[in-house]
Each structure stands twice: as C-alpha cells, then as structure tokens.
Amino acid sequence: MRQTTLSVALEVEPVSVDRLSALIDSVKCQEEDPASGYAEKYGRLQAGVPVLHFMSMSVFPSADYDPVFVIEANFDGPPGVFWGQMEATLGPQLRAMLRCCKKPANRDGPLFVAVTSPDSRYPVAPYFAARSLRPSAFHHGNRGLDRGRILDEGRLFLATRKALAQPDPAAPNPYRLMPAARIHTELRAALKSAFPWLEQPASVRISLAERIGDWLRVAGFLFLVLVGLSIPGMIVAFISPWPRFLVLFGIAAVLIYLGLYRMRAPLAGKGAPTRSGGLTIESLSFQNDLTSLAHPVTLTIGVLLFLGIYGVVASVIATWLGIAVTGYWFDKLWWPSFRVVALGLLSGVFFTLPAIVLWLRWLELRDSSQDAPPLNPELLREMARREDRIAQNHMGSLVLVKPGVLRMALFRAGHLGLGLIVRATATEERHAQNVRLDFIEKAHGGLTLAWGSGIGFPPTRFLVLDGASHGRQFKAWARHSMTVTRFWFSAYKDYTVDQIERHARIADGLRKPTLTPKEAAEWARDL
Amino acid sequence: MSATAGRDVLRPPANGFKAWLTACLMAYVPLGFRVLRTIRPILRFGNTIVVTRYDDVREVFLNDAAFRVPYKDKLDIIMGGHPFFLSMDETPEYRRDTAAMRLVVRPADITERLAGEVERRAEHIVANAKGHLEIVDSLVRRVTFEVLGAYFGIPDPPGEDLRVWATRLFEFQFADPGSDPALRREVDTIAPALRAHINGLIEKRRASGSFSDDVLGRCLAMHAQGVPGFSDDQIRSALMGFIVGGPPQPPMVVPQALEQLLRRPEALAGAQRAARADSNELLACYIFEAMRFDPLAPALPRTATRDSTIAAGTRRAAAVPRGATVYVAFSSAMMDQRRLPDPHLFNPRRLPHEYIHFGYGLHTCFGIHMNQALLPLMLKPLLKRPGLRRAPGRSGYLSKRGAFADRLHVEYE
Known part of the structure; x- marks a missing residue:
C-alpha cells in the first residue's frame, strides 16, 4: 500500500x-x-x-x-x-x-x-x-509495508522466537541439529494455525507501475533541469554559428573552471578533514552487479542513454514549437532544432552548471555562520528528557533559508530532486548494491546538502563539503533550531527499520511452502 | 371492522409507468450519488438541496439548529397533536422527554432481556421452518414485533394486527413524500385507534394495580412517583413513537443485509463463521457492513430553519435559503472514498465512524444501542445453519415494495 x-x-x-x-x-x-x-x-x-x-x-x-x-x-x-x-x-x-x-x-x-x-x-x-x-524530500525506511503487515510480521517474529526457544535447559535445542530447510518446514507447520495469513502470498510492496512512475518522475525532473541549464546556450546557439559557439563557450568554461580552482579552498580554519564530506564514489565498483547503476559501465551507459533520449525528445518538442511559430514543416526544422538542443546541452553541462557552482561558491565564501548559537538549557533538558525512550526519536527543526534567487532555486529544486531520486533508488532490498542515498540520515555530506541553505549553518563548500562535518558546531546549530516534540506516536515503537525488514524476510520465507537448501540457509540467517 | 384496507402488512404494490420508472431510478441511486460526489457534491434544484459527501452529511446532521427534522406535521396527525421528541428542536422539553424515556428504556435490558429473547425466537422460527424460510415477514418482522411489542407492553389491538398499523403509520411518517390520499385515509383511522388502544392499556394496567416490568409498566410506576415527563399523554405519545418508529425498521434493513451477504459468498461465509463461533461483536460487524451497501434509505430530509451555508469555506460551498428541503444522503456518505478507505470493498473491520446508519447529533436514533445489538441476532440462528443459500427462482432474491423489503426466501440444511 x-x-x-x-x-x-x-x-x-x-x-x-x-x-x-x-x-x-x-x-x-x-x-x-x-x-x-x-x-x-x-x-x-x-x-x-x-x-x-x-x-x-x-x-x-x-x-x-x-x-x-x-x-x-x-x-x-x-x-x-x-x-x-x-x-x-x-x-x-x-x-x-x-x-x-x-x-x-x-x-x-x-x-x-x-x-x-x-x-x-x-x-x-x-x-x-x-x-x-x-x-519535497522524504524517505520511507520500510516502503510498501502497511502498518497492519508490520505489526503482523512483528508478532510472527516473536512467535518464531518462542518456537525456537530451548524448551528444556538440560536438553539440546532440537532446532540446532536441523538443516535450515527442515527448520523452515517445522517452523511453518508450528506457526501456520496461529498465523493463517502465511498461506496467502504477500502483497507486492512496490508495484511495477509505482516503480515506473518513480523513475518517470526522476526522468521528468532531470529533463527540466537540463532544459533549464541549456537555456543560455540555446539562446546563443540561435544566432551563432556552431564553431564560434564552441569557441565562445569553451573560453567561458575555461574561465569558470579557473575561477572554481581558485575558490576551491575552504575558508581559513573551516576546512573539514573528510575531503568527500561523506559522499564517496566507493560505491561505484566493477565488482557490483552489472544490472546495478553502481556498476560504472551501467552508470555510463545509463547517463549516455538518458542524454540521448533528452536530445531526441527536446529536439522533437523544439521542432514542434518551431512549426507552430514559423509555419515551416518538420524536414526544414528538425536539424536546426537538434543543433540548438545539442549545443544547449553541451553548454548546460560544461558552462551553465559550473557557472552556477561558481556563483554558489562565491556566495559560500561570503556567507555568515553562527559559531555559537544560543542554547536554552531548559529546552535542551526538556528535549533530552523525551528522547531515547523508545527505538525511535522524532526530531523537528525549523530554520530560515538564506536569501537570494540561487539559494531558493537550489533549495527547492535540490530537495525535490533529492526526494525523487531517494524514492526511486531506495528499494525494499536493504542490502542491494545500488546507488543508495541513506547518507541523508547517516552522513554529514547529506546533512550539509539538506540543511546547508539554512541561515547560520556552519560554512559549506560546494554545497556538500565541510558544513555538518564540523560536528560540534553543527550539533549546536541543529539543537538551536529544534524544539521539544510535545507529542510523538509510533505504531511500532520497539522496531527499527532494519528489524522490520528482518521480520519481513522471515515472514516471506515462511509464506513459501518449501525453500531450496540455499534459500533456506539465507533465510535462516535472520532467525 | 378492520382499520386497514387489508391484512397484508405492506400496501399493494404500485403499478403503472410511474412505479416502474421509480423502481428503475432507485436502482441507479448509488451510481447517481457517485457521480454527484465527484462533480456536484451539493446539488441544488429549486428549493431542494441534496448533500452527498461524508463531511457535508455529517455537518447537516450535527447542525440541528440550522437543519431541523421535518416530521412535526405528520407526527401531529399520528399523535393527535401531542408532541413527541422526534420532531422537537433542542429545547428543555426535548431534554426532559428523552431523559424520561431513558429511565424506562434501559441499556441493561438489551443484554438481560432482549438479546436472549430475540435469539431464542429466531432460533425457534428457523428450526421449525424445515429448511425453507421467508426472511422479511416470517422471521424478522415476526421476531421484532413479538419481542418489542412485549417489551414495550403493547400487544396487538383486539382483532387487529399491530404490525400492519405500525408499518402503515411508519410509511405515512417517513416514506410517503407524495402524501398519498389513500394512505392518509388509513392513517386517519389507524392513528386514533392506536391512541385509544394505548389509552385503554394504561387504564387497564392502572386499574389492575399491577404495573409489570415492561416499558409501559415502568412509565406508570414513574407517573405514580410523580417523575416529570410521565403524564398519560406523554406516556402514550412515547409508546406510539416507539411502536411507529422502531419495529417497522428491522424488517426493512435486516433482509437487505442478508441479500447483500448472499451476493458475496466470502462475506456470507465470514458472517456464518462469526455466528457459529457465537461472536456477536464480529457478526454485528458483518451485518452493519452489509447494510452499508443497502441502508434504510438513500437519504433523510431536513428543513433549513435559517439562511446558512453548507461546506462553508470550500469550493463546493452552497448557500441554503431558509425553508429549503435538504436531503442528507447518508447512504452516499458511507460510500465516500474521501473519508472511507476502499468504500466499495466489503470490509467487516471498518471503524464505527464510517457508518451513519443511525444518524448523528440530536436526532441520532433513540434505539441505536438496541438496534446495534439486536439486528445481527435476528439472523444469527439462520447463519449458523449449513448450506444457507437462496431459494430457487425469483423468490430467492430480495424483492421490494416501495421503500420496504417485501420477500426473500432462503434454504438451508
């Protein structure tokens, strides 16, 4: 659901x-x-x-x-x-x-x-x-599991613990001597009457239509981003011959890269030791499955394919717009449109995008940060008093966004894009070698990306670097923007995201009448 | 001489093109409401307004001050001009009369007295029917009038049938929008006769000095103690109100619920499991969910007492002029996917707020708790029987006569 x-x-x-x-x-x-x-x-x-x-x-x-x-x-x-x-x-x-x-x-x-x-x-x-x-950005840790199913599978898990418990401390546990496939058969037989839903197949967590929808939204978002980045180049491409265009934008790009190179260093005393800020490319490896976007070849093919599709689709749209405006027919307008789109794309990737980064970096060098945000000890105590009571904590933080068109555009579009990508790439298979973005929750790079546009945030570099890497300063700033969560309800307060996935895997295994020895061995690990 | 034209509980069916057209239109009411909920949730034509969405239905029901029940005129004819709380606004008299009746119609009666009796009589009928039973009259109406007649202390009038009288008066009060002159003639005879019948019972009881532990007896005991709200007129009006407003309803909705279960073999099997497991609570869930697909009526009327607005502040906000008739489509509200998850799915585990069978607010059904407990029990013995199925032919499908369920034959082993 x-x-x-x-x-x-x-x-x-x-x-x-x-x-x-x-x-x-x-x-x-x-x-x-x-x-x-x-x-x-x-x-x-x-x-x-x-x-x-x-x-x-x-x-x-x-x-x-x-x-x-x-x-x-x-x-x-x-x-x-x-x-x-x-x-x-x-x-x-x-x-x-x-x-x-x-x-x-x-x-x-x-x-x-x-x-x-x-x-x-x-x-x-x-x-x-x-x-x-x-x-605009959110992440469901256990996407596709409705509440009833989470609670049912939690109860099933507890029942498996009870069934697997040693009945007599003096006698060996009979389950310890069994092969995994037999454990599966015995457990299933023992639990079937109390959990009749084990006889029914589980509902699909994320349907194919939902997955396709997720990726179409990502594609649509990236398409619009590319169109936006291409606009300056497309305007110039209308009036400039392509060799001149390439020379002009090539020179501009070089100047921008020089500027970026000059501004690459962190503010004095503000550089964080972790160069990547938590965002590494280690996840990209030839060891990964070839069907995964974490495989460099697959990723390269995917990017090129997307750019190719963008080129064709944008050219078709541009051609139809041209037909509407000029009255010329398709054969006259297709190649000029394709040329404008292609040059626009080239300029978008190699000129506009770096130019935006340069502008952002220029702003970052002038941003003020709040080194010692005032903390209300009473409020902190009240927050601490309500935290860590159950397996989950709620955290709410309200911050003002730094002013300016660029900041607002990056903030809005960044969160929207991030949300769409997280949703599309996060799967129910927690261990999949995929381009996963759990760093939002776990790594300082993600925190910087999500919060770096907030007023007073520790100095950032290139949107994701430094920032939250200043642990103490970041925590003080975050605490300053937080408030007491006066009411917090969790329908399953004792479960973590990983534990819920574990329950789901055990339940999925028990739903199947038989497992192969390999499947059973894999399944039994969760017991 | 009989007070009614015939001994049949329901009046002869209407014939002709108008009757046929009405029947056809009624069949498409759910579809019509579905369309309205989407494109015109508050429909106005002339001085008549139909509200179809859950929120708006709830708002109108809860706003008694602006949308009054329109029952007074006909109720005055039935009661001979004596007030009954069904037609009252929220006044001290309303509070006094309802509070008085709660002293004699006690919640404990449901478990201590009525539930067992309903189940016992239903079991007796089912057991003696030898595997073939007509549900509307032979089971539900019979059980309802026998049990509630005895509980209220109102037996059949001498030589007459209380089922016929009560059903005629109910039809006149609630299901006669066209004010049929023939029905009015019958009512003009029945209503005074029923009043005289109850007056006679009051006098007879009082003369005997034995009050008995039924509603009438308790009323007389309260009168003797000088409790306000128990004058003879008030006792008579309340008992008439109970007889006219209460017992005619189960024979309408319970067979309709069974018809809905028979259409859904899985739901029927679930209801049968609940009945066999003696799980009255779960059985009630099945019955009231089944009733959601064919409730008592498509809508209930209200009259606007002042200029007001329904759904104020929303895009569908509609001004309602004073005097307008507002039809509150509670059947449509119970199918509104804006508030009910998967409303077209039969789900016996729904939450209480998803049902509006008994209205909301001031004029929530006085017998709501009684109905919630007793309606499922009328079918329980039947549902326990194995092989429950429709009788062969058309008689195995519920037929209706106007707003009333007419016949439904079933078979079992």
Missing part, C-alpha cells in the same frame, strides 16, 4: 501558545493514561487511526516569527481517510488546537472560520486536509 507523508504548519496566536502546548500535553497524558480503558498506552490512537505509522506535534517558538504549530504524519493510503480517522478519534481536541491558531490569509480563511467559530460543528478534517503539505 502506498504510504503518505505530510506536514501541517499553522501559525499560532502568540497569546495562545501556552494553551496550545497544554492541549497537546493533555492529549499526550490522555493517551498515556493507564486508566484510559485501553490495554496499552496510545491504545485509542492505535485503534482509532489504524492507518497511522507515526505522528508528531510540535510548537516552534522563534524570535523571528510567531510560533508555528507543526503536525507531521506518516500513514497508509490517502490523506482524506487519515484525517477522517483523526477527526473521529481526536476531533474535539484538534478543534481546540485550531482555535489557538491564526486565521490564514489565503483562501483557507473562510474554512478556518467555519471550523473554529463558537459551537462550530463543521468537520475539522477538511481544514487539515487543505493545510497539508507534502514534503
């Missing part, structure tokens, strides 16, 4: 910020109240919103703007169903929270009034749906 991730950001009336915080705390208390009538904490939300994986509620205070109330949620299926379930479960509480917020100035204003007016009985779900934002 398709998962949805969304955020709702609402401006809060400054006078109501304490009340809003108290309302969120009260929902948390109600959910954690052992006398709530549910067997476990957050039982009401678990039962009332069965599509929900995670949800957070935070109020971000700032000296620069009025407080912002942020709800982030990750759930199965479309937003309408989720908000309907939220309304049925927490409707009165959500309405009270909305009454602490400001009326939006856009066309959602009348809806806000309808929802928040005294004695209003208008449903709150449409307002939250209208104010929901889809993040």
Whole structure:
C-alpha cells in the first residue's frame, strides 16, 4: 500500500501558545493514561487511526516569527481517510488546537472560520486536509509495508522466537541439529494455525507501475533541469554559428573552471578533514552487479542513454514549437532544432552548471555562520528528557533559508530532486548494491546538502563539503533550531527499520511452502 | 371492522409507468450519488438541496439548529397533536422527554432481556421452518414485533394486527413524500385507534394495580412517583413513537443485509463463521457492513430553519435559503472514498465512524444501542445453519415494495 507523508504548519496566536502546548500535553497524558480503558498506552490512537505509522506535534517558538504549530504524519493510503480517522478519534481536541491558531490569509480563511467559530460543528478534517503539505524530500525506511503487515510480521517474529526457544535447559535445542530447510518446514507447520495469513502470498510492496512512475518522475525532473541549464546556450546557439559557439563557450568554461580552482579552498580554519564530506564514489565498483547503476559501465551507459533520449525528445518538442511559430514543416526544422538542443546541452553541462557552482561558491565564501548559537538549557533538558525512550526519536527543526534567487532555486529544486531520486533508488532490498542515498540520515555530506541553505549553518563548500562535518558546531546549530516534540506516536515503537525488514524476510520465507537448501540457509540467517 | 384496507402488512404494490420508472431510478441511486460526489457534491434544484459527501452529511446532521427534522406535521396527525421528541428542536422539553424515556428504556435490558429473547425466537422460527424460510415477514418482522411489542407492553389491538398499523403509520411518517390520499385515509383511522388502544392499556394496567416490568409498566410506576415527563399523554405519545418508529425498521434493513451477504459468498461465509463461533461483536460487524451497501434509505430530509451555508469555506460551498428541503444522503456518505478507505470493498473491520446508519447529533436514533445489538441476532440462528443459500427462482432474491423489503426466501440444511 502506498504510504503518505505530510506536514501541517499553522501559525499560532502568540497569546495562545501556552494553551496550545497544554492541549497537546493533555492529549499526550490522555493517551498515556493507564486508566484510559485501553490495554496499552496510545491504545485509542492505535485503534482509532489504524492507518497511522507515526505522528508528531510540535510548537516552534522563534524570535523571528510567531510560533508555528507543526503536525507531521506518516500513514497508509490517502490523506482524506487519515484525517477522517483523526477527526473521529481526536476531533474535539484538534478543534481546540485550531482555535489557538491564526486565521490564514489565503483562501483557507473562510474554512478556518467555519471550523473554529463558537459551537462550530463543521468537520475539522477538511481544514487539515487543505493545510497539508507534502514534503519535497522524504524517505520511507520500510516502503510498501502497511502498518497492519508490520505489526503482523512483528508478532510472527516473536512467535518464531518462542518456537525456537530451548524448551528444556538440560536438553539440546532440537532446532540446532536441523538443516535450515527442515527448520523452515517445522517452523511453518508450528506457526501456520496461529498465523493463517502465511498461506496467502504477500502483497507486492512496490508495484511495477509505482516503480515506473518513480523513475518517470526522476526522468521528468532531470529533463527540466537540463532544459533549464541549456537555456543560455540555446539562446546563443540561435544566432551563432556552431564553431564560434564552441569557441565562445569553451573560453567561458575555461574561465569558470579557473575561477572554481581558485575558490576551491575552504575558508581559513573551516576546512573539514573528510575531503568527500561523506559522499564517496566507493560505491561505484566493477565488482557490483552489472544490472546495478553502481556498476560504472551501467552508470555510463545509463547517463549516455538518458542524454540521448533528452536530445531526441527536446529536439522533437523544439521542432514542434518551431512549426507552430514559423509555419515551416518538420524536414526544414528538425536539424536546426537538434543543433540548438545539442549545443544547449553541451553548454548546460560544461558552462551553465559550473557557472552556477561558481556563483554558489562565491556566495559560500561570503556567507555568515553562527559559531555559537544560543542554547536554552531548559529546552535542551526538556528535549533530552523525551528522547531515547523508545527505538525511535522524532526530531523537528525549523530554520530560515538564506536569501537570494540561487539559494531558493537550489533549495527547492535540490530537495525535490533529492526526494525523487531517494524514492526511486531506495528499494525494499536493504542490502542491494545500488546507488543508495541513506547518507541523508547517516552522513554529514547529506546533512550539509539538506540543511546547508539554512541561515547560520556552519560554512559549506560546494554545497556538500565541510558544513555538518564540523560536528560540534553543527550539533549546536541543529539543537538551536529544534524544539521539544510535545507529542510523538509510533505504531511500532520497539522496531527499527532494519528489524522490520528482518521480520519481513522471515515472514516471506515462511509464506513459501518449501525453500531450496540455499534459500533456506539465507533465510535462516535472520532467525 | 378492520382499520386497514387489508391484512397484508405492506400496501399493494404500485403499478403503472410511474412505479416502474421509480423502481428503475432507485436502482441507479448509488451510481447517481457517485457521480454527484465527484462533480456536484451539493446539488441544488429549486428549493431542494441534496448533500452527498461524508463531511457535508455529517455537518447537516450535527447542525440541528440550522437543519431541523421535518416530521412535526405528520407526527401531529399520528399523535393527535401531542408532541413527541422526534420532531422537537433542542429545547428543555426535548431534554426532559428523552431523559424520561431513558429511565424506562434501559441499556441493561438489551443484554438481560432482549438479546436472549430475540435469539431464542429466531432460533425457534428457523428450526421449525424445515429448511425453507421467508426472511422479511416470517422471521424478522415476526421476531421484532413479538419481542418489542412485549417489551414495550403493547400487544396487538383486539382483532387487529399491530404490525400492519405500525408499518402503515411508519410509511405515512417517513416514506410517503407524495402524501398519498389513500394512505392518509388509513392513517386517519389507524392513528386514533392506536391512541385509544394505548389509552385503554394504561387504564387497564392502572386499574389492575399491577404495573409489570415492561416499558409501559415502568412509565406508570414513574407517573405514580410523580417523575416529570410521565403524564398519560406523554406516556402514550412515547409508546406510539416507539411502536411507529422502531419495529417497522428491522424488517426493512435486516433482509437487505442478508441479500447483500448472499451476493458475496466470502462475506456470507465470514458472517456464518462469526455466528457459529457465537461472536456477536464480529457478526454485528458483518451485518452493519452489509447494510452499508443497502441502508434504510438513500437519504433523510431536513428543513433549513435559517439562511446558512453548507461546506462553508470550500469550493463546493452552497448557500441554503431558509425553508429549503435538504436531503442528507447518508447512504452516499458511507460510500465516500474521501473519508472511507476502499468504500466499495466489503470490509467487516471498518471503524464505527464510517457508518451513519443511525444518524448523528440530536436526532441520532433513540434505539441505536438496541438496534446495534439486536439486528445481527435476528439472523444469527439462520447463519449458523449449513448450506444457507437462496431459494430457487425469483423468490430467492430480495424483492421490494416501495421503500420496504417485501420477500426473500432462503434454504438451508
């Protein structure tokens, strides 16, 4: 099932910020109240919103703007169903929270009034749906697994532990003496009655149509980027003969590369020891599977193929535009169009892109960074008090983006592109040798790329270098931009992403009536 | 002389082109609502408005002050001008009368008295039918009137059939938008006769000095204690309201639910497993999910008491003038994919808020808890039987007469 991730950001009336915080705390208390009538904490939300994986509620205070109330949620299926379930479960509480917020100035204003007016009985779900934002970049650790399946497979895992446990400490565990294929058969027979769904095939996690859609979106994004980069070159290509074009852009490119070379060094005392910033090309290797984009040959062929397709498609579009404007027919316009597109592409890759990097580097050298952001010890304590209680933590950070057209374009397009690429390349096979971008979560290069446009961020170099590599400074800056997560719900608080994948692999194996010795040996490793 | 034209519970079916056209149109109502939900969720023609989306249906139901129930005029005819809370706004009288009735129609009665009785009588009927049973009249209507008649303390009037009277009055009140003169003539006879019947029961009980532990007996005991809301007129109106508004409904919706289960062999098998496992809760999930595909009615009417707006602040916002009739299509709301996951899928594990069988707000069905518990039990003994299937021929498919379920024959081993 398709998962949805969304955020709702609402401006809060400054006078109501304490009340809003108290309302969120009260929902948390109600959910954690052992006398709530549910067997476990957050039982009401678990039962009332069965599509929900995670949800957070935070109020971000700032000296620069009025407080912002942020709800982030990750759930199965479309937003309408989720908000309907939220309304049925927490409707009165959500309405009270909305009454602490400001009326939006856009066309959602009348809806806000309808929802928040005294004695209003208008449903709150449409307002939250209208104010929901889809993040430009997000990553699902266990894509394609709906909540019910994650919980079912978690229970199955616990049952396997029980079945595999040594029944008598004095006697050897019978499973230890069995070959893997026999363990599979025995376990399956033992668990089948308690887990009848093992007889049914698992639903496809990511359908072929979804995968194709992911890659088409990436291709569309890259296509638009290439068109954008090609525009300066295409304009000049219209009026310049191609030899002159090549000479002009060649000279310009050389000058840009010289500029980049001169500006390559980090600011004095700000260089980070890791040259790559966590982004290495080590993942590219001839040892990788030839079908993987992590194989240099496959990657090269893929890039060339994409550029070829771009050239043809862009030329066809340009030709049709030419036909519409000039009235000439295809045979007259095809080659001139192709020439413009090809020269544009050449200039885009070798001139425009480096020129943008040069501009960015020029800005980076002049950016100010906040070396010692003020940290509120009380807030830090409050954040620390709520962290590391379960296997997952929620972290919310709100930062202002550095001004300027380039920064905004890079920020928007960068996040969008990154999100699309992460989605397309992340597969359910966690160990696949693929171009994987988990560095967003794990490596400083990714953190720099994602956050480097924030005001006060430690000095960056070429968008991904330095920055977050300044560990202490980065952490202080990140803490400064964070706030207390007042409410955090996880439908499976004891599981990590890897553990969920492990459950899924065990369940997939147990769904099959038989395994080959090789498959069984591979499967049994997860036990 | 009989108060009704015939002894058949339902009036003779309408004939002619108009009846045929109405039947055809009714068959396409779900499709029509589906189209409306997408292209025109709030449809207005003249002074009539139809709301089809879940949010809007809920909004209208919850906003009793702006959208009042339009039952007063006909209810006055039935009750002889005495008020009954079904037609009231949220007033002190409404609160007093509903609170009074909650003293005598007690939640504990469902488990202690009614549930077992419904199941026992249904089992008796199913066991004696020798493998071939008509569901609407022989099972559901019979069980409903026998159990609830005894519970309310209202037996058949001498020489008459309470099922016929109650169903006629129900039709007049809720399912007669064209105000059929023939039906009105029957109502003009039945309504005073039923009032006289209940008055007679009150006097008889009081004269005997024995109140008995049924709703009428409890009302008389409350009257004797001087509890407000229990004058003779109030007792009579409440009992008439219960008899007219309550028992005629199960014979409509329960056979419709069984028809939906018979159309879905997997769902039927699931319901049968639940019945055999004595899992009343799960059985109820199957029955109410089945009812979602063919609920009591496509829509319920409301009357706008003032100029207002439905879905204010949205693109589909619609102004409603004072006096307009608003049809609240709760059947459509229960199929709205904007709020229900996969609404066209039979899913017995749905959440409570996904069902609007009993309305919302002030005029939520007074007997909601009774219905939730008892309706599934009427089918439970039948569902336990192996080999449950449609009877051969057309009689094995549910037929309707106007808004009412007419006949459905099934066989079992």
